[in-house]
Amino acid sequence: xxxxxxxxxxxxxxxxxxxxxxxxxxxxxxxxxxxxxxxxxxxxxxxxxxxxxxxxxxxxxxxxxxxxxxxxxxxxxxxxxxxxxxxxxxxxxxxxxxxxxxxxxxxxxxxxxxxxxxxxxxxxxxxxxxxxxxxxxxxxxxxxxxxxxxxxxxxxxxxxxxxx
Amino acid sequence: xxxxxxxxxxxxxxxxxxxxxxxxxxxxxxxxxxxxxxxxxxxxxxxxxxxxxxxxxxxxxxxxxxxxxxxxxxxxxxxxxxxxxxxxxxxxxxxxxxxxxxxxxxxxxxxxxxxxxxxxxxxxxxxxxxxxxxxxxxxxxxxxxxxxxxxxxxxxxxxxxxxx
DNA sequence: ATTTTTGCAAACCATTTGCAGCTGG
DNA sequence: CCAGCTGCAAATGGTTTGCAAAAAT
Numbered sequence: 068x069x070x071x072x073x074x075x076x077x078x079x080x081x082x083x084x085x086x087x088x089x090x091x092x093x094x095x096x097x098x099x100x101x102x103x104x105x106x107x108x109x110x111x112x113x114x115x116x117x118x119x120x121x122x123x124x125x126x127x128x129x130x131x132x133x134x135x136x137x138x139x140x141x142x143x144x145x146x147x148x149x150x151x152x153x154x155x156x157x158x159x160x161x162x163x164x165x166x167x168x169x170x171x172x173x174x175x176x177x178x179x180x181x182x183x184x185x186x187x188x189x190x191x192x193x194x195x196x197x198x199x200x201x202x203x204x205x206x207x208x209x210x211x212x213x214x215x216x217x218x219x220x221x222x223x224x225x226x227x228x229x230x231x
Numbered sequence: 232x233x234x235x236x237x238x239x240x241x242x243x244x245x246x247x248x249x250x251x252x253x254x255x256x257x258x259x260x261x262x263x264x265x266x267x268x269x270x271x272x273x274x275x276x277x278x279x280x281x282x283x284x285x286x287x288x289x290x291x292x293x294x295x296x297x298x299x300x301x302x303x304x305x306x307x308x309x310x311x312x313x314x315x316x317x318x319x320x321x322x323x324x325x326x327x328x329x330x331x332x333x334x335x336x337x338x339x340x341x342x343x344x345x346x347x348x349x350x351x352x353x354x355x356x357x358x359x360x361x362x363x364x365x366x367x368x369x370x371x372x373x374x375x376x377x378x379x380x381x382x383x384x385x386x387x388x389x390x391x392x393x394x395x
Numbered sequence: 396a397t398t399t400t401t402g403c404a405a406a407c408c409a410t411t412t413g414c415a416g417c418t419g420g
Numbered sequence: 421c422c423a424g425c426t427g428c429a430a431a432t433g434g435t436t437t438g439c440a441a442a443a444a445t
Contacts, residue, residue: 158409207375
């Protein structure tokens with residue numbers, strides 16, 4: 068699952084590691100070495116990723132963290148509000164929910180790419196709809212499914228050749 | 232996963248079973264008895280459901296279809312454009328994509344209920360955004376997460392008692 | 396008759412968990 | 421020290437698949 072045209076990260080308000088430490092402290096839990104490695108690695112780049120990619124990525128970088136700990140820490144990071152889950156396929160993908168502007172996604176069915184975009188009307192609409200239904204919204208997910216510009220270009224012209 | 236305030240079904244343009252038969256015929260495949268049982272049962276009501284609920288439901292109704300066939304047929308119905316997948320939790324839920332108006336969802340984090348709503352601005356916004364990005368949209372998913380009216384009422388008053 | 400489908404059971408695969416030993420505060 | 425954490429390996433749970441028997445055209 069690759070990204071395309073990622074948005075600019077926001078100016079940091081304290082590091083993700085720091086926010087994670089605070090979260091853990093409140094619950095009387097510990098910021099251990101594996102957790103530090105994970106939170107640093109994850110917030111070093113702004114990609115979407117899944118548990119498997121994260122394990123592989125870490126291995127490449129020479130840091131070994133067990134799969135179990137990766138899963139446990141991902142859960143914590145979601146609870147801490149640092150990561151958000153993205154369920155587009157059978158495996159759960161994650162993206163930053165901290166130091167990164169709120170946005171929505173377009174999902175290309177050809178190349179499986181996820182493209183981010185920002186649009187303020189969505190938020191407005193979400194509030195209007197929630198109010199109308201007496202619903203107390205805390206978040207939303209808007210995913211547009213279709214074919215991205217790159218795949219459109221790569222495909223349409225080929226049609227001509229198919230006919231020969 | 233329960234529904235609340237389902238929308239009125241559209242006037243039928245030929246039965247789901249008929250559309251399924253056409254789909255299978257085109258691919259040189261067969262509308263067998265188990266498949267007929269499934270498509271009829273599924274389109275008899277307008278609930279969201281997952282594979283497990285479907286199997287249980289059928290068993291209650293005295294029709295036995297193996298789990299494998301249920302999964303295989305669900306896949307076919309999605310390919311046929313009769314069902315849509317809804318990935319909110321670890322199990323895949325399904326909803327009608329035929330004979331039912333297009334709509335979006337509110338997902339209550341307290342009771343796990345899924346509430347449907349219709350709003351035409353969303354479709355308009357989806358087109359505007361897609362055009363702006365050169366994306367060819369074929370579908371979208373808009374899910375508002377939060378607390379439904381029933382759970383709001385059930386919770387807020389209880390707070391007072393918690394303080395005693 | 397030939398091709399597709401079914402049901403069963405086994406396989407799969409992402410994720411979770413029990414546990415013995417390790418570690419941070 | 422001592423609660424909380426890690427890694428391992430085994431368990432889980434939803435979903436898929438191989439295969440021989442059964443059904444559809």
